[in-house]
Amino acid sequence: DAKTTQPPSMDCAEGRAANLPCNHSTISGNEYVYWYRQIHSQGPQYIIHGLKNNETNEMASLIITEDRKSSTLILPHATLRDTAVYYCIASVGAGNMLTFGGGTRLMVKP
Amino acid sequence: GAGVSQSPRYKVAKRGQDVALRCDPISGHVSLFWYQQALGQGPEFLTYFQNEAQLDKSGLPSDRFFAERPEGSVSTLKIQRTQQEDSAVYLCASSLGRINAGAANNEQFFGPGTRLTVL
Numbered sequence: 001d002a003k004t005t006q007p008p009s010m011d012c013a014e015g016r017a018a019n020l021p022c023n024h025s026t027i028s029g030n031e032y033v034y035w036y037r038q039i040h041s042q043g044p045q046y047i048i049h050g051l052k053n054n055e056t057n058e059m060a061s062l063i064i065t066e067d068r069k070s071s072t073l074i075l076p077h078a079t080l081r082d083t084a085v086y087y088c089i090a091s092v093g094a095g096n097m098l099t100f101g102g103g104t105r106l107m108v109k110p
Numbered sequence: 111g112a113g114v115s116q117s118p119r120y121k122v123a124k125r126g127q128d129v130a131l132r133c134d135p136i137s138g139h140v141s142l143f144w145y146q147q148a149l150g151q152g153p154e155f156l157t158y159f160q161n162e163a164q165l166d167k168s169g170l171p172s173d174r175f176f177a178e179r180p181e182g183s184v185s186t187l188k189i190q191r192t193q194q195e196d197s198a199v200y201l202c203a204s205s206l207g208r209i210n211a212g213a214a215n216n217e218q219f220f221g222p223g224t225r226l227t228v229l
Contacts, residue, residue: 034217043114043201043220044153087152097143097166098203098218100152 002027002090018075022088114221135204145201199223
């Protein structure tokens with residue numbers, strides 16, 4: 001799996017958009033970009049994934065650059081419950097093992 | 111709906127004891143993964159099952175670690191002669207499909223983990 005690089009921590013004001021960046025410059029053509037988050041004392045939770053196109057679901061939006069070397073996870077209206085560690089992972093999908101890095105610790109503040 | 115469950119949630123063991131950690135995946139899920147998460151770190155892969163077959167155990171740190179999934183559903187991770195460095199949260203995850211099936215939408219569903227403390 002390609003290595004991903006994320007900032008170790010970020011702060012966001014409640015109600016504002018949280019934009020979490022991820023670099024994956026060595027991603028291969030068959031690797032998807034997955035985002036998971038882990039709230040304290042819980043197991044990781046799937047958020048979204050994408051290959052080339054931007055994706056949106058009820059939780060977040062994923063913007064992938066045209067060269068696929070980086071992506072941004074967007075939480076449009078962050079709430080206090082979004083405080084968590086967010087992991088960006090490059091994986092071929094289909095049940096393949098996930099290689100977690102250090103993630104970004106997002107702190108949403110009132 | 112029923113998610114992935116793990117038991118016990120917490121386990122304290124004396125150094126040298128054997129422990130067994132249980133994972134009940136989502137019914138019908140073919141793939142099952144075990145991960146180890148040290149304090150302040152991201153989860154690290156231990157082993158993978160497709161049904162009852164253990165297809166990848168490259169992440170197991172030593173031969174003291176053993177995992178099984180005899181009937182393709184419930185899985186047990188066993189650690190023999192526990193050491194202090196085994197203290198971690200052990201996470202189990204399941205997903206619907208087979209590895210390398212080519213399907214994209216195969217998210218992993220994680221259990222709450224078992225926190226193992228070895229004294």
